[in-house]
Amino acid sequence: MKWDNIQEMPCSVARALSIVGDRWTLLILRDCFMGTKRFDKFQKQIGLTRHRLTDRLNKLVEHEILRKVPYQEKPLRYEYRLTRKGVDLYPVLMTLVKWGDKWMAGEDGPPIEYFHTQCNHTMSIELSCSECGETINPKEVIPKVGPGLRAYSERLKSQS
Amino acid sequence: MKWDNIQEMPCSVARALSIVGDRWTLLILRDCFMGTKRFDKFQKQIGLTRHRLTDRLNKLVEHEILRKVPYQEKPLRYEYRLTRKGVDLYPVLMTLVKWGDKWMAGEDGPPIEYFHTQCNHTMSIELSCSECGETINPKEVIPKVGPGLRAYSERLKSQS
DNA sequence: TTATTAAGTTCCATTTTAGAACTATATTGA
DNA sequence: TCAATATAGTTCTAAAATGGAACTTAATAA
Numbered sequence: 001m002k003w004d005n006i007q008e009m010p011c012s013v014a015r016a017l018s019i020v021g022d023r024w025t026l027l028i029l030r031d032c033f034m035g036t037k038r039f040d041k042f043q044k045q046i047g048l049t050r051h052r053l054t055d056r057l058n059k060l061v062e063h064e065i066l067r068k069v070p071y072q073e074k075p076l077r078y079e080y081r082l083t084r085k086g087v088d089l090y091p092v093l094m095t096l097v098k099w100g101d102k103w104m105a106g107e108d109g110p111p112i113e114y115f116h117t118q119c120n121h122t123m124s125i126e127l128s129c130s131e132c133g134e135t136i137n138p139k140e141v142i143p144k145v146g147p148g149l150r151a152y153s154e155r156l157k158s159q160s
Numbered sequence: 161m162k163w164d165n166i167q168e169m170p171c172s173v174a175r176a177l178s179i180v181g182d183r184w185t186l187l188i189l190r191d192c193f194m195g196t197k198r199f200d201k202f203q204k205q206i207g208l209t210r211h212r213l214t215d216r217l218n219k220l221v222e223h224e225i226l227r228k229v230p231y232q233e234k235p236l237r238y239e240y241r242l243t244r245k246g247v248d249l250y251p252v253l254m255t256l257v258k259w260g261d262k263w264m265a266g267e268d269g270p271p272i273e274y275f276h277t278q279c280n281h282t283m284s285i286e287l288s289c290s291e292c293g294e295t296i297n298p299k300e301v302i303p304k305v306g307p308g309l310r311a312y313s314e315r316l317k318s319q320s
Numbered sequence: 321t322t323a324t325t326a327a328g329t330t331c332c333a334t335t336t337t338a339g340a341a342c343t344a345t346a347t348t349g350a
Numbered sequence: 351t352c353a354a355t356a357t358a359g360t361t362c363t364a365a366a367a368t369g370g371a372a373c374t375t376a377a378t379a380a
Contacts, residue, residue, distance in 0.1 A: 075326080090287075109311075235345040235358085
């Protein structure tokens, strides 16, 4: 199985990772959420090669997670901005932050803290249920076959 | 910058990704959350090469995200189970699910649905504030330098 | 006229990965 | 006894991805 094929799996994790699941893309997006918009700044902050960066930014633009917006003419230059689809990846980054803060920060404590302007507290994120609002415990969530997987299975059947 | 060095960045996202940020590891963990425990089953479900799988499982064990538990003697065989540290990655997977469901599922709808036994509803996850409980809007969260980054900066200064 | 800035591109050596076959240990059935 | 099956790897090689460094292009600043 080549990586390029995982997007065809009937699985939202696989499909999401087919775009953002490589070694650098989520770091690029982290920088986007911190306000970075320009090529050289990404390159310096992350330290990946310019070649790779070009490649990853193009892929993100292609998938409409970032879009290129001209910020000057002469010479024409673009900056990279998050789209709605890109901003929707915020929870993925924040869950990684929370895990990294808990398990990787060591004695120094979390590198970055997050201040919630709505309640004026330094906070961390929690996962809650869209229906009842309660905090999620993995054991209390049961995965079931959904319409997407059913459709996929039926297509497989009709092919054979 | 080589990938192996990103874990030294003063950033929880980078540190988390240094372990789970490669192309296959989060898919392996997805399977763990679906109940998969054995080598061959991982291999068939994910379709990565046995060689890579060995490598990734070992890395996860090394980082105490999975642990090997013998399930038979003669011949001695182990299965892979999530540790507490591993279970703590559940939010990362679920945020990827939510994004994939929204942006990658297309007309078929989500492949898998999630049933919350606490409230008896099919649900999706939301991000909420640990302090006030409200749903998080990225614009309302301000990152600030935390103790980990301060300690890091001071170490850098004293070295030079 | 030479540097500098910004955003890439090009080239090559190194590293990682995919794919397939092979190995080790034990059980089952003929 | 012998062949087939099951499980969990390991080994090998060709192909693909990556890292590092230098080069390019277009414009401004010294």
